[in-house]
Amino acid sequence: METGSDPIADQLRAALDGPWREVREKAREHLDDERLYGDPYLDYRAARARVLEQMRLVSQFGWAEKGFKRENGGASDPGGAVTALEMLAYTDLSLWVKCGVQWGLFGGAVENLGTARHKEYIEKLITLDLLGCFAMTETGHGSDVANLETTATYDPGTQEFVIHSPTPSARKDYIGGAAEHARVAAVFAQLITGGESQGVHCFVVPIRDEQGNDLPGVTTSDDGLKGGLPGVDNGRILFDQVRIPRENLLNRYADVAPDGTYSSEIENPSRRFFTTLGTLVRGRVSVGGAAAAGARVALSIAVRYAEKRRQFADPDTGEETVLLDYRSHQRRLLPLVARAYALSFAQNDLVRRMHLVQTGQDLDPNAQRALEKRAAGLKVAQTRHATRAIQECREACGGAGYLTENRLVTLKADTDVFTTFEGDNVVLTQLVAKELLTSYADEVRDLDALGWVRFAATMTRDVIRDATGVRQMIQRLRDRSDQTVDEGDLSRREVQLQLFADREDYLVRTAAHRLRARAKETGPFEAFNNAQDHILAAGTAHIDRLVLEAFIDGIADVEDDEARKLAEDVCDLFVYTTIEENQAWFIMHRFMSVERAKAVRRGVNELVDRLRPNALTLIGGLGVPEKMLHAAMIE
Amino acid sequence: METGSDPIADQLRAALDGPWREVREKAREHLDDERLYGDPYLDYRAARARVLEQMRLVSQFGWAEKGFKRENGGASDPGGAVTALEMLAYTDLSLWVKCGVQWGLFGGAVENLGTARHKEYIEKLITLDLLGCFAMTETGHGSDVANLETTATYDPGTQEFVIHSPTPSARKDYIGGAAEHARVAAVFAQLITGGESQGVHCFVVPIRDEQGNDLPGVTTSDDGLKGGLPGVDNGRILFDQVRIPRENLLNRYADVAPDGTYSSEIENPSRRFFTTLGTLVRGRVSVGGAAAAGARVALSIAVRYAEKRRQFADPDTGEETVLLDYRSHQRRLLPLVARAYALSFAQNDLVRRMHLVQTGQDLDPNAQRALEKRAAGLKVAQTRHATRAIQECREACGGAGYLTENRLVTLKADTDVFTTFEGDNVVLTQLVAKELLTSYADEVRDLDALGWVRFAATMTRDVIRDATGVRQMIQRLRDRSDQTVDEGDLSRREVQLQLFADREDYLVRTAAHRLRARAKETGPFEAFNNAQDHILAAGTAHIDRLVLEAFIDGIADVEDDEARKLAEDVCDLFVYTTIEENQAWFIMHRFMSVERAKAVRRGVNELVDRLRPNALTLIGGLGVPEKMLHAAMIE
Missing domain, CATH: 2.40.110.10 (Butyryl-CoA Dehydrogenase, subunit A, domain 2)
Known part of the structure; x- marks a missing residue:
């Protein structure tokens, strides 16, 4: 790989590659193949035919087998299957969708909802002898x-x-x-x-x-x-x-x-329904991962272009200025790179959890449900990020960004529906919030609005924030946060976590109160609808916290000191920009003083300044090989 | 027109149609023609050929002539030309661009930069005997x-x-x-x-x-x-x-x-350069207008779909709920409709000003420069709005929104580059801010960063906010605002204006101070770059104020009381959501208390509640005939 010349980038990439590092490395070799890229000049009928041919190539990589159980002729490596297929986002998202439909959705339905009598379908669908x-x-x-x-x-x-x-x-x-x-x-x-x-x-x-x-x-x-x-x-x-x-x-x-x-x-028909749907969680896990992978490609292209493209002379030197030397350009792109890091770690964590549940290694009875909530939340975060990041990349590359040969518009067009499919993002955010409000209780999971508004009224403060699946380090950080945030140093992880958690707790708690108060007056639908923006905010706050925890967790796996220090700065940038985006909320709810909010804004500027010289290293760490970027403007 | 059955919508449409109302009405007739729509199934070569044919149809409408002077064989009606061509955004933006290039950019360059010896080009380019x-x-x-x-x-x-x-x-x-x-x-x-x-x-x-x-x-x-x-x-x-x-x-x-x-x-080479470019202002005026027109089409489609599509049963009634009855859906779409109103009025105002300057009716020596600044600012506001609104519309229509037959994805793809062409939005926002900082002084207009940082240091508070072109009513409202905003009633226009103006003034003033302070330490480029986000915020605040003034001005032209009352609510929604988006800034700079900010948030919810029953009327007022929407899902 070309990035071999940047050992810090290699270190970061190894960390971001996550538990299925070897699968990703192998996939990078497989996918360095012109035959696996989309051809935007084909009309849609020819494009469909090409993708079908490409699927046959992919079927020889052994990725499909990973997704199925040994007894059905598979390799029982669901984490590996999701990870390997995600890499197709680096070449062509149409191909990723087609493979995902065949092996993930269709194959997954047959394997997870079927029994021994349906085994023959699985053997055939793995080899593409049966298209579903x-x-x-x-x-x-x-x-x-x-x-x-x-x-x-x-x-x-x-x-x-x-x-x-x-x-x-x-x-x-x-x-x-x-x-x-x-x-x-x-x-x-x-x-x-x-x-x-x-x-x-x-x-x-x-x-x-x-x-x-x-x-x-x-x-x-x-x-x-x-x-x-x-x-x-x-x-x-x-x-x-x-x-x-x-x-x-x-x-x-x-x-x-x-x-x-x-x-x-x-027995319970509703529980049966949700159990049925729950087995299909892999689809949501995959969609989020592929969207984030598409965003990594776009960011890799846009940052490389911003390092190369010059516009307007610096009056001090007379030399034309590289785009990425402009503060506004740094502020457009680097926080999105930071978020890409955050989401990569979060996705690795999610896939690992999914793998443990689906291979029977996680025996916690709540694991499946927690996994579904997390998958829904991260699907929202990653697809929203992809839509926003790829759009920003396109605009940051100006007219060149609009040419198909530079790939950003295709990435945008292809990922655009990811906010919709496998669950509309608004509906999923609501689902996450609803789970928070109902504290995972089986009995209320399937309630209609009336039911869960009633239930929400009964919950206690303690049950809101589940400790499930929080790794020890995070718990330690939480426990250590004995001071109030107002006094704490915002560059400390425990203070950052506390701030994110406080926002989530406060939003969930007040949403519950609001629902209870209104439900008496107006009936449950009205109560729910009236608080909908509040409920959605609670869901979003929860997702932000999960992502931050995964980021902190992920950094701990970076072995090299210098690389880890860089990753720490990236994490700070993620935290500061997330706080900045929500600063009105923090101030209005007295979690942050005006002075501190101004310090956060300055902090973002300081961090983009500090990270700017490392921009290409950070892009190297994202793990999209330069030769797979396929954008004329940076060649 | 089908909207004839809604007299309030008709009233609103008449107001939004603006000074060239008859041109728009006539255009609606001309464009009700299948031959003038894009065919998304054509490959790009066939699409180009089709557009060329369509241009020949359009050349028979007499719109091209409007854009040229009588002495060159035109009709000397630049406002009419821009308005008529803008209507092409309702059918196909490729056609709009091709016409704009031929008659606006190419034709405009020849007419405005050429002399009598170039007259023959103009005659031929109007009739398409010469393609440029x-x-x-x-x-x-x-x-x-x-x-x-x-x-x-x-x-x-x-x-x-x-x-x-x-x-x-x-x-x-x-x-x-x-x-x-x-x-x-x-x-x-x-x-x-x-x-x-x-x-x-x-x-x-x-x-x-x-x-x-x-x-x-x-x-x-x-x-x-x-x-x-x-x-x-x-x-x-x-x-x-x-x-x-x-x-x-x-x-x-x-x-x-x-x-x-x-x-x-x-004499001054730089002034010559800017004079040359200044004559091309019509391009920027047109791009903003077409982008906003594209957004009106998208909003018309999405709101109609949201009135029709049902999902999830209301537990109180058992009936499935129409999407637009959800608070989150109202909050997604209605503020964008309000902004579409604001921008329609602002565009009408801009075209009128352009018309007066370009037909020699405005003799103010500063008019051309003020026009350029306004055109740049509104180009940014309208193209940014289009990108955001059309994206939101696509997502709000779910999977159906992703199908080409429902037109939203084509509108998104076609308008996407509008944030880039005729001036990148970041560069233009900077240009607006620079104009504010340099208070329109000829001598510094063409300065490099060094020069205008120096100049900015000399300006006084008074020159920042130009009163040029502020119509009397707005001035009266401003004068009346004798109380501080903190005490004022935020539903009063003068208080709203004051708040918008205070934000602009404060940002411009502090940006100038910051530039002056830093320039001594770091040199002008560093000083500028360090404050770039601040400078861009000043430009954006200025644009917001211009748009609000145009909105207030436009409402005054709504004759019917009931229609005007509705427009007033729409204006409030525009104001409240703009404040909400910037609430952190208002609070942090002590222009707004936390309590007031919370009231704004509640105000947005109250306004979407109040406007929701009028959603179709508001869409009718936007002026895109239902039969021109061409979206399968609402047919």
Whole structure:
């Protein structure tokens, strides 16, 4: 790697590469291959065909196997699978999405919701002998999965399920693979047997024959052009009384006997629903990771350009000034680089947690639920960061940034929908906040607004902040923070953590109070809606704290002293800019004096000054090899 | 128009349509034509061909003529030209750019920088018998126009100029029309005669023959795909000793005699340069207007979708909730609608001022300079708004928002570069601030950093805020504000104005002090760079004040009481959200108490509550006919 000439960058990269360092290193070799890059000059049909070819190349890397259990022909290394596939974001996000749909969503649904009788699907889907899609979202229902309209009605006479779209809004929509390539679909539908609905379940439904023609009763159509991701064939599926064998129900958590009797080991229908969805957490983990990876590519390009591009002469020297020597340019890019570091560490931590849960090494009964909350929160943080960072990079590169040959516009267009898919960011932030408010209690998890407003009123201060999964060092730092923040030195980690935690606690606590107070007056929906901005702020504050903890944790893994010192400055910049963005809140709620807030602003300026000479080292640490940047303006 | 059924919307639209109301009404008729819409399924070559055809249709509307003087075969209605062309943003921004390049930039350069001997070009370019391009930006220099590298060396032997690109970075780049369609270019180059450089001047240079082949010495190439604007053939031009007649110098402000003697009525070379650039102000006025128009389309689509789309059941009623009934959704969209109103009024005001200056009706010697500053400021405000608003609209429409058929992604991609072209927003904000700091004094306008830092130190408090162009009503409101803001009622316009003006004054004043203090210690570049974020904040505060004044002014033109009351609420929402975005600053600088800041936040919530039932009326007022929205999801 070219960055081999910068040992500090190598040290940082090793830390950011995280637990699956070798997987990333190997992936960098695999992906240094022109055949795996997108070609923006192809029309969308040609782009789709190319991506399908590229998938066949990727299928030879052994990454798909990692995602599946040994008993299904896999390698039982979910962390490795997510990490390896994330690296595709360095080449082409259409390819990443297609692989993610095939092996992550479709494959994941079959493996996690199916049983031994579905093993044969998995063997075939790993090798791409069976192409599938994940048919959850409908035209009328995206975020509200529980109210999907597609029905799967059991017919004991033939021992078949009848899959049907009863209304136009029941049409499956935006489904990657549905427009062209998929032969079968994992269809989420309301299971009805004996005239009774049992809620949403998942079924394997063949949709096309070998020639690619729709099967009888199936009508697929094409979502056509999108803002980006031209290589992904998103489409729609309508079902008109399509019959599938009883065995095509993915029956891990519930089954229907030949006579139509419904059974499930999970009594509570709502808990069953959430258990079903919970197994799909890998999708959210992956989306956040790929978005952040895309942002790393963009930041690597923009910082390198800012180190090269000159504009306007410095009157002191007569020489034209490099863009990154301007304070405003430093302030545009370096805080985003700092956030990229923060999120890389947070993603590594998340993938590790996911791996431990999914390989059965984490036996904490709350681990799965905590993982889901964390995955939702980090999906929000990372996709929001990607949207913002890539946009800023484009603008910071001016007209050159707008040319497709410099790649930023493609990254922007491709990642744009990441704030939406695998859970809209607003809905997910709310979900995180709701979990905070309800303190993870099983009983209220599935409550409607009424229920959880009532519940929130009963919670105590202690249960709000969960200590689950906080590593010892963080706990020690927390414990050490015996002084109030107002007196503390903001450059100390314990004070920073305290400030982030105080913000979260305060927002959660006051949101709960507000809900309780209003619910009596206005009814729960009104109460909730009236406090929605407050609730969302609580969720965001929680996410910020998780990210900071992961950053602090991650720095501890940097071995070299000089590299660690640099990482500490980067962490400070992340902290100071996060505080700066929320300084009004801190001041208004008396967590920070005006003088201290002004010091934070000066601190940001001092930190960008200090980090500026190390900008290329920091970019080296982000781990996108220079030769993979593929941007004409920096070549 | 369909909005005819909503008389309040009609009233608002009439006010927002502004001084060229009839032009807009007529344009709505012209543009209700499928032939004038972009076809996103065309590849970029076909898209370019289509746009060229569309230009021929537009050339029949009489809009191009409006932009030129009577003596050149035009209609001497620059305000009408800018307004009419802006309406193209409702159909296709590629078409808008192509028309703007041909008639605004190329045509504008020939008319404003040329003399009678260039009249024949104008007649031909109006009718599209001559297709031109505007070759200012180079690969190496965009914002820093004074240091363009292309040379135009006069050869008295043949009475020709020799146009030459001495370095690779002297290549003209990103030039609309250069890749395919343009036959001639208005080339900006350093004029050299008698071995002496006289600075940047503009020349008419033929670049292609009738068959579209490059002329000898000219090498054009294609910028290829971009983030958007597929119908615009941006390209590059390299000149290798290309000879043009002496008469091709656009000689309004300077000329070269046959013997090579240089003469100009403007002695100061720097003043000459800025006078030259100043005549091109119409480009900036237009870009801001088109960006804001694009944002109006996006907001119209997103709000209509938010009124239609339902997700999650209200537990109180069991009915699914319309998106716009969610507080978070109201807070996402309605403040952007309010800002769209503010900017529409500000743009109308700007176009009126431009019209008066360019038709010789405004005889104030400072008018041109004040116009340039205002145009720069509003270009920043409107393009920034477009980027932010269209992004928010896309996300607020979820997966549907990502489909090209719903138009938001095309609007985003097409307007994305508007923050860059006709002046990078950071550079322009700085320019506005610099003008504020130097109080418009001719002598320092062209100073390098050293000079204007020195100058800033001499200015007095009084000169900072210019009263130029403030209409009487605003002045009266200002005068009436005899109480300090802290005591005033924030719902009163004079208090709002005072708050905005105080922020601007304070920022300008303290930036000047800071520059003076630092310049002694560190030298001017360091001093400037160290204060750059501060300087940019001063520019932004000035722009915010201008926009607010225009909004207040515009409301006064709403005749119907009910409509005006609604507009007043919209204005309040604009004010409150602008304050909310800057609340940390107001608190930290003691312009606002914490209690008042909290009241502002509550005020925003109250205002979105109050405006929510009128959302469709407000959208109607924005003036994009429903049938021109062309978004499948709301049809």
